[in-house]
Amino acid sequence: xxxxxxxxxxxxxxxxxxxxxxxxxxxxxxxxxxxxxxxxxxxxxxxxxxxxxxxxxxxxxxxxxxxxxxxxxxxxxxxxxxxxxxxxxxxxxxxxxxxxxxxxxxxxxxxxxxxxxxxxxxxxxxxxxxxxxxxxxxxxxxxxxxxxxxxxxxxxxxxxxxxxxxxxxxxxxxxxxxxxxxxxxxxxxxxxxxxxxxxxxxxxxxxxxxxxxxxxxxxxxxxxxxxxxxxxxxxxxxxxxxxxxxxxxxxxxxxxxxxxxxxxxxxxxxxxxxxxxxxxxxxxxxxxxxxxxxxxxxxxxxxxxxxxxxxxxxxxxxxxxxxxxxxxxxxxxxxxxxxxxxxxxxxxxxxxxxxxxxxxxxxxxxxxxxxxxxxxxxxxxxxxxxxxxxxxxxxxxxxxxxxxxxxxxxxxxxxxxxxxxxxxxxxxxxxxxxxxxxxxx
Numbered sequence: 179x180x181x182x183x184x185x186x187x188x189x190x191x192x193x194x195x196x197x198x199x200x201x202x203x204x205x206x207x208x209x210x211x212x213x214x215x216x217x218x219x220x221x222x223x224x225x226x227x228x229x230x231x232x233x234x235x236x237x238x239x240x241x242x243x244x245x246x247x248x249x250x251x252x253x254x255x256x257x258x259x260x261x262x263x264x265x266x267x268x269x270x271x272x273x274x275x276x277x278x279x280x281x282x283x284x285x286x287x288x289x290x291x292x293x294x295x296x297x298x299x300x301x302x303x304x305x306x307x308x309x310x311x312x313x314x315x316x317x318x319x320x321x322x323x324x325x326x327x328x329x330x331x332x333x334x335x336x337x338x339x340x341x342x343x344x345x346x347x348x349x350x351x352x353x354x355x356x357x358x359x360x361x362x363x364x365x366x367x368x369x370x371x372x373x374x375x376x377x378x379x380x381x382x383x384x385x386x387x388x389x390x391x392x393x394x395x396x397x398x399x400x401x402x403x404x405x406x407x408x409x410x411x412x413x414x415x416x417x418x419x420x421x422x423x424x425x426x427x428x429x430x431x432x433x434x435x436x437x438x439x440x441x442x443x444x445x446x447x448x449x450x451x452x453x454x455x456x457x458x459x460x461x462x463x464x465x466x467x468x469x470x471x472x473x474x475x476x477x478x479x480x481x482x483x484x485x486x487x488x489x490x491x492x493x494x495x496x497x498x499x500x501x502x503x504x505x506x507x508x509x510x511x512x513x514x515x516x517x518x519x520x521x522x523x524x525x526x527x528x529x530x531x532x533x534x535x536x537x538x539x540x541x542x543x544x545x546x547x548x549x550x551x552x553x554x555x556x557x558x559x560x561x562x563x564x565x566x567x568x569x570x571x572x573x574x575x576x577x578x579x580x581x582x583x584x585x586x587x588x589x590x591x592x593x594x595x596x597x598x599x600x601x602x603x604x605x606x607x608x609x610x611x612x613x614x615x616x617x618x619x
Contacts, residue, residue, distance in 0.1 A: 187342030188335060195331040206323040214316040215284070218293035218309035221247040222282075225255060225307045226297045233299045238263045252310040258303045267310040268292035277304045289313055352376030356384055359391075366576070368395040412446055434480070441477060465504035466497045471532055474511045481519060488527040498534050500577050500597070510573040514539045514593055517567070527588060536579060536597040540586035546593075549583035570595055 228241040238255050242248035242264040254264030256273045272285035276294035285292045290312040299305050352375040362370035371388050374381035420439045426432035471494065482489050500507065514537070518528045522543030531538040553567045570593070571581040579597040586592030 188339050191335045191338040195334055199327050199331050202327055203324055206327070207317070207320050210318060210320045211316045214311045214318070215291075215293060217315070218247070218311045219282070219295070221245055221253060221309045222293060222295040222307040225253065226295070229255070229297055229299055229305055229307075233257060233305065235260055235263055247309050252312070254308040254310075256306040256308060257299075258305065262308075264308075265310070266308065268294060268308050273306050273308070277306050280304065291316070349376050349380065352380045352384070356380065356387060359387060363387075363391055363394075368398065416442060416446065463503040464499055464501050465507050466499055467507060467537060468494045468496070468498050468532055470504060470507045471511055471530065471537065474508060474515065475530070478515045478519070482528075485519070485524040487519075487525060490529045492529065492531040493533045496534075498532065498597075502573065502577055506573050506576070510570045510595065511537070513567065513569050514595070517591075517593070518543070522590065526590070529586075529588060534597065536574075536595045538586075538592060538594040540588045540592045541590040542588040543590035545585050545589075546583055546591045553581065553583070567593065 224245055225238075225241065228238060231237075235257065238257075242253050242255060245253055247253040248264055251265040252267075254262050254266045254268075256262045256266075256277075267287040267290075268285050272283075272292065272294060276283045276285075277296050280296050282293065282295045285294060287310055290310060293309040293311060295307045295309075296304050297307060355375070356372050359370045359372040368391060370391055372384045374384040374388075416439065420436075420443075423432065423435040423439050426435060471491075475491065479489070515528075515530075518526070518539060518541045522528070522541050526542045528539060528541040531540075553571050567581070567583070574581045574595045574597070577597055579595065582592075582594040582596055584592050584594075
């Protein structure tokens with residue numbers, strides 16, 4: 179944009195300079211020409227006075243030599259029936275033509291012009307005074323004037339371009355700051371703001387952008403408060419469920435129900451606490467994928483034992499920190515593991531692989547026939563809400579990765595949360611089949 183403004187200023191100033199300087203250059207040359215002809219006219223007028231006194235050739239010879247033009251060999255007097263006095267440059271035809279016109283004329287001569295002035299002498303005949311004007315006299319000072327005009331044009335064009343660049347740089351800086359803040363907001367940073375600067379229009383746009391960012395942050399915080407309120411409403415049925423569990427006789431089933439109520443209460447408390455945190459407070463959160471996975475497997479392993487599902491964990495020997503809130507990771511892990519229990523028969527095995535490249539869940543179920551439809555929010559071919567894999571995909575995108583769905587080595591589905599942008603779909607769990615990448619349209 180800055181270069182475009184400079185080019186615009188350069189083009190406009192150049193056109194203005196040409197519009198003024200080209201006519202000035204022509205006028206300068208014409209003035210030099212008129213000045214040389216005027217000098218020749220004065221020299222010829224001096225000889226007219228000499229002819230009025232006496233037309234004797236000898237006296238005219240001395241008069242011609244006494245003039246500046248005559249001493250330089252540029253003046254001659256053409257008398258009727260007498261040889262010309264002085265140095266002749268014009269042709270006889272031009273002299274005859276000037277005598278017939280009875281008015282001053284100019285004629286081309288070798289390397290210049292001949293100024294011919296006819297005058298009537300004492301016996302009524304016409305004499306012609308010739309003054310030769312070299313081309314150097316007609317162009318004297320022209321090149322210096324043109325050079326001065328060219329320098330003036332360069333100074334004007336360069337100065338206007340520099341001024342336009344200084345003025346445009348302010349606009350460009352303000353525009354770049356606004357664009358940078360918009361990109362920052364687009365990446366999810368709702369703290370992005372821009373200082374109003376530049377012309378009134380850009381300042382107004384910056385203020386509108388700041389208002390938009392503030393409104394977005396307020397709306398998101400309001401939605402989180404609503405989520406917290408909805409989660410809080412679950413405490414009423416949970417309390418009733420807890421009372422029923424407490425009323426159950428001692429034994430493994432009652433103990434498991436009470437543990438499930440305690441765990442559900444902890445989950446609701448975590449959801450409410452996390453939802454009520456503002457966007458600014460959540461921006462710098464991070465969590466360890468391995469730690470979250472270990473915590474959630476402690477919950478799902480109990481159900482796996484009840485359903486007699488063989489399961490294994492591969493990896494997890496070193497932390498995998500991610501720039502995501504712990505609650506988001508819990509949602510993603512629960513969605514991956516919950517799909518195994520919800521969409522595979524009891525007794526189906528599953529395997530979980532975790533590494534810095536991502537998290538992979540393989541199962542021995544029937545697999546996922548349409549990966550693209552599986553991640554389409556709200557769409558489900560198995561009677562569920564259709565939100566689970568969409569949540570995993572959004573978490574993967576927020577972590578800078580992607581979601582891959584295919585068929586795993588256990589014969590069923592393989593759902594991979596790939597964290598490394600350049601990692602192949604097979605990398606979290608070693609060699610395997612090539613899988614299709616699933617994504618939302």
